[in-house]
Amino acid sequence: MEKILSYPLSILYTIVFFIWLLIFHPIQWVCFNLFGYNAHRISVAYLNLCLVRTAHLLGTTYHIKGMENVPENKPLIIVANHQSLHDITTIIWFLRKAHPKFISKIELGKGIPSVSYNLKHGGSALIDRKDPKQALPEIKKVAELVNNNNYSVVIFPEGTRSKTGAPKPFAVNGLKMLYKFAPDAYFLPITINNSWKMTKFGKFPLGLGTRLEFTIHEPLKISEHPFEEIFEKTETIITKHIKI
16 A cells, blocks of 8 residues: 555655756856855755655655764764665755765766766765776875865765665775775764665655654764774674664
């Protein structure tokens, strides 16, 4: 019954979602080219507010725990498990004060209204997973940007989205590069639950009445931990709180 009901609501959601992308694409261009970084950042934040609210059409609710654990005016490496694209819109809006950038696959850097523009011009790293010679300098660049400006970068070290919520092993290389080139930063672990249920039927239709839960754990200062220790602690705390 849920799947049958979700078809009309998913169609409505998809239409409204893409309308927001089309509306905010020229807004981003104007903000970035005429008013600079901060105006562009604000436009991206409000785009994602609209996308987050649009998910209410599907009965989606958001529950963010641990906002008090987000250090203010500090460079952050936000490390999270990955379950759906709703992870991204939620992080951008609710952690907007941290200026989140992303480690994203290079294919997303073209052809998607608003999304591609933000990734290309907002400071994120677009990486070719098959080409380390291209990927590693990109990660280094965003790490230095974050470290020097007290921004944050979001990385999903599982590499791909979990279709069932079950965690996958964390990859080391991206986190190691961020650790090395953002020495003043904090690792900020976030556990995401139930986001995968938005796509439990596949790409279409979408799940209804999903309670998205984001738990922000205590930060770990890079300078106080060797990489192996901070990597293990981060992966353990995130996966320990995933509900299957």
